[in-house]
Amino acid sequence: MPKTLADVLTDQLAQLGVRRMFGVPGGGSSLDLIDAGARHGIEFILSQTETAGAIMAAVTGELTGTPGVVLTGVGPGAASVVNGTAYASLEKSPLVVFTDQVEGTNAGGIHQKYDQQALFAPLVRSGAALDSETGPGVFAGLLIDATTPPFGPVHVDLSAAQASKPAHLPTVKIGEGTTGDFSVIPSVAKDQIKASRKPVLLVGLEARAERVAIAVHSTAQHLRCPVLTTYKAKGVVPDADPAVMGHVTGGTAEAAVLHAADLILAVGLDPIELINQPWPYQARVIDISEVAHEAGPFQPAAQLVGDPARILPALLEEEEQSGWQASELAALKSAQQARLMPPDMDWDRQPNDPRPLIHAIQQAAPGATLTVDSGAHMFPAMALWQADRPFSVLKSNGLSTMGFAVPAGIAAALHDPGRPVVAITGDGGLSMCLTELATAARLGVTVITVVLNDAALSLIDIKQQAQQRPPLGVRYPTIDYAAAAEALGVKGCRVEGNDAVTAAVGDAMARGGPSLIDVKVDPYAYPEILSALRK
Template identity: 45%
Template sequence: MPDATTAADALAAAFAAAGTKRIYGVPGGGSSLDLIAAARARGIDFVLARHETSAVIMAASEAELAGTPGVALCTRGPGVGNAANGMAHAALDRAPVVLVADGFAPAERAFATHQYFDHAAMLAPVTKVQLAVGQMAAGDAAVQAIGAAMAAPRGAALIELSGSVARQPAALPAAQPSAALPAPDAAAIAAARRVLAAARRPVVIAGLEAVTAAGPLRALVAALGCPALVTYKAKGVVADADVHFAGIFTCGAAEGPVLDGADAVIMVGADPVEFIPKPWRWNVPVIEVATSARTLPYAAPAAALTGDVAVALRALAEGAARSDWQAATIAALRADWLRALANDPRRGSGIGPQRLVEVTQAAARAAGFDPRVAVDAGAHMFPATTFWQCERPGDLLISNGLATMGFAVPAAIAAALHDPARGALAFTGDGGLLMGLGELATAAVLGVKLVVVAFNDATLSLIDIKKDARDLPAGALGWPRADLAAAMRSMGGIGLTATTEAELAAAMAEACAATGPVLIDVAVDPSGYPAQIKALRG
């Protein structure tokens, strides 16, 4: 491994030391090429995306799975503008990402206006720090950006690096300070134990920060024998098949019956950014377990444990008395939740969304295909997150804090690169897929094990539900049905279609046997969405 001799080398060395395996991006002609070359010398691969936001989503998704900083790069001006939505996703979904953008050298600022705007000011609302190499040493910038991204709550950071500065001499970065979280305060643990000891019917809500503490969380839930709800990003932290699993928590209506029976709530790593904007309505004590204090908690906690989530959970489990909940009661609540969210209309043409998910998973299991699943934003996300059964943390990837369309395919590409043995599956609506269609070409070039299942109803279904009685112009919420399978074939992948459950099962069997990416264009009957969303959100 070479000694660092330039600013680009110093950045690459810092990323390698932090465990970064890949840089995703769309390069420009400035510092990007220097960074790609320096990263290669440090054993870091470069993945060429078709759009900058997709590149940042890829970096964020791998960061969530690996627990190491994700890195993306882009050119100045339009590259940064295009990356902004991805950076908003990284910020609101608490994914540690460093974006290295080509910048303007100090000398250029005396005359340059072409492609110039204030990158730092634009991204300030969605980044924890904005740094410029040249104004500070490259190694210092890298250490500070990585530290900020990894610090609780995790998020995004910006480094600007001009082409001329990238090639200037620079020293190796200093060692990265430890990102280990402190143990919760002993007094806070004692207070939380008092709240828990007084409760006979506690309920656990697990969120995104619980993903790295699944073992201690499951042990606490088993010790209490209580219902456990998970947010979308925590799906699999408590397995769907676990007898304590009671459903998904969004602060909506569907999970209300579970919490209506609670006399205390243990909120484990559930960031308020994960909840829909509805007020907390359960007047019971809340124990908050989080990596850091919440700036805007949904409920004022009776006890708050901040720091290492796993340590906090082990402390709560010590001597915890079994609750009064009965297994049959939890099973009935779970069954009621699933029944309320059933989405199998069987009224129109095409496959019902619930059956699409169920048939897809059954076919994958029959073929021995165990993919991580990425779910896009849109009406299809509700049946996908409800009916896709998860066993482990990280089984399901989703943009929940930002809830951006165009997420699923790039996230699934990153998941497949991160773990080629498992591969990935993307559930996406036709609208979200069309926003980032070029990433199908990225998947084909990379040859990743990826199945894209497109819910094709030629409509922005979730927005269509929200229109109520508004008189909108024709074409405002829909478009002619696109031949998505043909688009996939044109980009070098396998494109299949399905209009019945039997055709979907057959297409999945073919897709699971393929070595590269496959898209299945599924005709969907959207008529069940309105009732499901009403049941979910009230």
């Protein structure tokens, strides 16, 4: 029996190591791809919404380094995966977006029809409508685009008629993307490092690959210098390491460290990871990255484009004379922590403060992967959760989309079923993807969703209050998310206070499978936290 185009496409995906596809199928080519995928060992994961399916696929791409795959129907289905595609685009995740294509022009052929390729064009690295004759070779080129740094999404429009036609595997071979490497490091870069007495490492998303993370950690030890990671790079150097000072976001939390520096080594730092603020630091920057980025907030004194795992050792041929003292690093780290957790605060008298709740959650879930939604709760969660490895904390940063934590948690649990996942979200973000709890229940994955419930869009509420506007459009009636979870097949409970949270998370860990813990929080602390980190 000859292979169909759908067979050839899924065969190419399987050869790259793809093991799952996600989404909500339409009645066209997505059905051919589901059947063909099963024949090639690729499981289809049905999500409740296309948006969540796209996020699951994009996160899978990040975690595996192979393309995530999302399938959707024509028209509204295609439009609904735009948010997840934007996530993959801005956060450099390899993703293949398959959309059904309206067949021909019979009977007018305009129902549900619009230019789907034009819709995705601003977000994807490349896209095409495939046919059975040229489609296999074109698709191979799309896969190369998706998996060559900087990773990103590609779009495939495919009709059922073409998906079911005979086709042949292409002759082009798909391999790993390569980037140039410096055989000779420019002298200006080496001279800057030799002259530096107080260098600082800024670590971004391109440093999460294991080989790069090892090189970054070795460089930090070699230079005996402070390390600041972006949110995406959290855990590249473990947070417990005395050198790790916290995060670099473009806010003020990192200011004391960067003002004290005389040289900044930015490793794998994508400008999309920093908020849009002026760069006030005088230290020169050496930018080391896989690809040349668009203009960011700083102008580097030297830009080294290539594999950071090979560039970093070549930069550090001699023992450098660090001016950083261990006591100075300890004082900086202690000051960073005190900004968020004032040591004179009686935390036992603040049972609904989100800051000690983060400690309470992690205490009961050692070794868990954390996924975090966007919103006010994100600030204490990211600052206080202790990461010990790359990809152990997952957050939408460049796009900062809400509705991320639960679908990302499902993807992480499928990727590593032996490691539980804690998904910390606010009530606003959970409402955007609530029905994906049913997906977690159907799959039986251990995703413990902790919703910090203050019945408001608190981050927007803070900005509204700062502008002295009336509190309109940012607050909800309180929702019983535990009851909603039970209706969706997930064990739910409502708790208050640190001890109760620790006990509830511990019970969920012991029980396994999906759980939801609805935690009442008081938003009074969020303005103080935001001021400590951003203003």
